[in-house]
Amino acid sequence: ENPGVVLGIILGTAAKEGRDKITIIASPRISDLGAWLEQLLAESTGKQGKGIIPVDREELGSPEIYGKDRIFAYVRLESAPDAAQDAKVAALEEAGQAVIRISVEDIYDLGQEFFRWEIATAVAGSIIGINPFNQPDVEASKIVTRKLTEEYEKTGSLPVEKPVLEDSGIKLFTDPKNTDALAKVTGSERSLVAYLRAHLNRLSDHDYFALLAFVPMNDENEALLQKIRHAVRDKRRVATCLGFGPRFLHSTGQAYKGGPNTGVFLQVTCDDAVDLPVPEQKYTFGVVKAAQARGDFQVLVERGRRALRVHLGRDLKSGLGALLKAVQQALQ
Secondary structure, eight states: OOHHHHHHHHHHHHHHTTOOEEEEEEOGGGTTHHHHHHHHHHHHHOBTTBOOEEEOSOOOOOGGGOOTTEEEEEEEETTSOOHHHHHHHHHHHHTTOOEEEEEESSGGGHHHHHHHHHHHHHHHHHHHTSOTTOOHHHHHHHHHHHHHHHHHHHHSSOOOOOOSEEETTEEEEOOHHHHHHHHHHHTTOOSHHHHHHHHHTTOOTTOEEEEEEESOOSHHHHHHHHHHHHHHHHHHOOEEEEEETTGGGGTHHHHHHHSOSOEEEEEEEOOOSSOOBOTTSSSBHHHHHHHHHHHHHHHHHHTTOEEEEEEOOSOHHHHHHHHHHHHHHHTO
């Protein structure tokens, strides 16, 4: 009768049967609960090639775009419900999707949800067959980041990188294995759209797409990135995730590197318009962020992940707009 155990059995059993992407839906007033659940589920279960991939900050679409690898958790605040949200969730249920409904009577009852989901995550981890109480792959990125910042202290710059493509001021980077795989598809067509098309065509059933954005987290940037993720979701009909770096490194970052190898990743970086020195160090916060992005990307490709990095330069607004347009063209 323990509600946390019941929830954990549902999550763990669903994951073992292939429903390993969970979309978190929370009433608008408690929408930030999604970020907490995202961190809990991803960092606790995503390891040893297994795990539950949480999907947060998604605008719900029509039922037909969701596959059989999905499960939905609707945390509804009874004191402040949203009619439009209710209708979308009901449509998912009517279409046969697996929906977990959790009623929260009042915002002050959120504490019980923390406890419920912590118990559930531990139970789900046991069913999946992993230890939910460690985060082995988070440390891997930190090690590479430290090496890069130490190199900067010695030389005054991060190691030089050679892009696989530069198109209209946007640079693409990846490792030799991914470069060869993409080049076989693009052939003689060397353009941003061609490389994005080749990269997105790697998505298949039961895969997911993740945007890893090392850019300022604000409404303007998020709106453009959400358009990119939803365009991919609607066209490829796969789960999509959006994380802002370096914040996501301690949440979904664990699952992306240690969980199932079903992700196709697009990392987005830029030059910082404003930078500040780190006190008592030879580097700046911008250098640290760049090192974190490179470090995480390096570990992703070392783990055999399908990953591509897009560097937008200094004009971030223009760069994100160009990236959105290129993705839309690549999906046609």
